[in-house]
Amino acid sequence: MISPRFGRLALAPLLIMLVGSVGSAAPPNVIFFIADDVSWNDFGCYGNQAARTPNIDRLAENGIRFDQAYLTASSCSPSRSSIITGRYPHNNGKAAELHQPISVHLPWFPERLRQAGYYTALSGKHHMTSTEPGEGQSGRPTAFDHVDAGRVKGNSGGSANWLQVTQQRPKDQPFFFWFASYDAHRGWDGDGQWNEQAYGPIHRPADVVVPPFLSDDPQTREDLASYYNEVTRFDYHIGVVVEELRRQGVLDQTLLFVLADNGRPFPRAKTRLHDSGMKTALVAHWPDGIAWTGASDQLVSVIDLAPTVLSVAGCEIPETFQGVSMVPLLKDPQASIRRYAFSEHNWHDYEAFGRGVRDGRFLLVFNQRVSLPWQGPADSVRSPSHQRLRALQQSGKLTAAQADVFLAPRPAVALYDTQNDPNQLVNLAGSEPFAEVEERLVGVLERWMEETGDSVPDKLSPDTFDRQTGERLPKRSIDAEGAMTPGEDRGADQINAPGPR
Template sequence: MTRLRKPMFARSIVILLAGLLLQSIPGVSLQAADRPNVVLFIADDVSWNDYGCYGNAAARTPNIDALAESGIRFDQAYLTASSCSPSRSSIITGRYPHNTGRAAELHQPISVHLPWFPQLLREHGYYTAISGKHHMKTTAPTDEHPQRPDPFDHVDGGKAPGDTSGSANWLSVTQERPKDKPFFFWFASYDAHRGWDADKQWDEELYGPMHRAEDVIVPPFLSDDPETRADLASYYNEVTRFDHRIGVVAEELRSQGVFDNTLILILADNGRPFPRAKTRLHDSGMKTALVASWPNGLKWSGQSDQLVSVIDIAPTALKLAGCVVPETVQGVSMQPLFESQSNSIRKYAFSEHNWHDYEAWGRSVRDGEYLFLVNERVDLPWQGPADSVRSPSHQQLRSLREQGELTEAQADVFLSPRPTVALYHTASDPQQLNNLVGNDRFADVEERLAGVLETWMDETGDSVPGKLYPDTFDRETGSRLKPEQIDIVGAFSPGRDRNADQINAPGPR
């Protein structure tokens, strides 16, 4: 027996060493159970406080609420842009919008040399899939920067006959995945983008009764009238459909026995598509719900007040997968936040607002208590994107304006000129209407945050172009302007003059 044990022991050592060697080779996968799966659910145009677990008693989100109850609900999570494609491009690269190249502005491509984190997961043995809204692309390859490998094994638009939600195929993608690999899913719905297709495709057996206009919660910067309430009810319906599909996937993961080893993150790309929300630097546009579920990995559950930026998602997924985080990533892993409620990963969260239908340039920094922002286009109102301007909710505000009946919160939708700088104490001023700039009591806070923002802009290569891309829609009606009304000659995106897409410095954090 002694003679037999030596060869068996030696063979075990060889197998162990071979396994360790395989772990170090890119693209070679260990067993799926060795590393956590990651599922990212991204809503389209949903504000942070339009979920039940964030205090909205009118919006039905039972599945998200349940995941928040057993996981972590982040109460200080912020986007880098309240604009669809810039926000998504920022998340997938782990970089600030102006550091992604032209993608800092709506519908524009990410610089081709920048890696997307799902690509790195795929190279490390993960099965990767995107189902639903994509809205991301790269610039054309060059000799210096050839086309990067495809980041996803599977790509589909998430639509089916009679279902344009973007979430129609999430269940089938989950069911049909390879069972011998860990997986990463980028599940991105079109809910709740205008124009409210859930109303026409509603299935009461699946989603329950449609929301009633009389039950919705009307934010103070909107008009409380039948038209606006109906608009919000249709929006709530889309939020509920998004929630339902999350529940379907979670149940499938449980049935497969992999739910406990799957990190689920739920967020949105920007605020609701209503006035003073989407495209805003204020909480109504830039703050996002962020719910984390991972029974095997979260050491505690409850509410977290620690600052999180969405650029922190990329390094989190990569580190959990055992990947090397590339130097292009400017975010920081959220893993310490999973370990203890008292841990923190950043002192500041930065956001920016660039062209989205309308000319704009704004920047902000948050420290968890205060929001400080600067605006380099003070003569232009921040009324929201064109689809919001065309909405019944915006047009009702126009009617109140003509009658001289706007409240202070409602009037802010049309305010021009706007302040160049603003400082808000977010806890005591949740709508951010009380500008503290010039108040001696807060002079030190203003000076500190102004300095932090200036340092961030300098270190990350941000800039204010002499000519920004102009309006392409009418600011009053939301109608598209004629080509001869749009002068783009000499216009360019922020950071382009400083080659910000080549700069990896994260700035203060």
């Protein structure tokens, strides 16, 4: 899978020096393209034959496609907060849960870039805040010189201003752009704003790929086709920015990352610890700084992005960061930076506490709310796809894969061989042939929880939506008094230990 760039073999040692010895050359520009609610295998370069992503596919062909990249949370704001601080969700304070702020003392990596002379901009979905400073505390420094929501009439996908931001940037500074779309978050608006001249033909329901845990019916296929349309719109605007960078003559000096904050907003994806929710596409493109191209099967976590960017920019990495720089992976396809990747499932519309650890082949899931189903967030529950599964449930026609959407009680420990069971449908926990693997990963997960200050509070944030309909519950029925976020009782936001890696 490894293909050295034609004509650049003689430059490989120089490139390695450039990446490994920051400060020896002008710092690179950096752009994050972050999709909203898109699963890892819904890009063409990851094997999806139906979803059109030609621009991302070209970046992958001429860069590195990471095949073992994992999120720390399959939930919008906790995931984004984790990326920007380089920390696990429970180590970010209240931000472990949806729509909650990051503890104010924790630095964001764009702050450090800005202080180092970068022009920084956020265009599109933000979804990150800090707590108000307490007595004796200072507020966070400005992270972004420019912020806009990326929406205009005819394009509410969050990507409408990316080209303008790229064109109007100061030309005498390196830049960092956090380009975050709302595509493909429900409810779908891409269908009504479709520009066939730009995006190509609308996706046909007959062509979509229906995973085994969904119902293969007209309503679900239409739902997936609308989702694919938003994935394609995200891809199109990446291509617009790439062409502008090429026109400006700075594409080769710009490190691009393409990823998503969590899995698709369908049953058994978003908020799940399984790969359909927690695995992310991750494409890196940087002609002047990547020494090889192809597919990498090395394990990475999105908390590794922050130290990577600061490393190549020549900035000091804060002691609060728990991730590790990916620079060695950009130099050498055989390099490795971690043995394990960890993920969390905390409150997102519904009470939950789940933890996961991966070693590259096996996924072990730990669940402390076994009586509750993992049906997905409220927007997914309200979807046609989920409601079609409910109809099958009521008529007793669910397959085993589909029934997992409603399963309760759930196992406290589950073990999956992701290599031979890509959809994680067969629980190997308690199986004698895998007893050693289970024991090892349980020990690793327990050590990680202990060293990073994770905990299971006596009372977690309760459900705020109905689990059957996805409708909001009356406030009078919600008892949140005394609820705590994971790790809050142990002061986990003050703990910088990364745990095993």
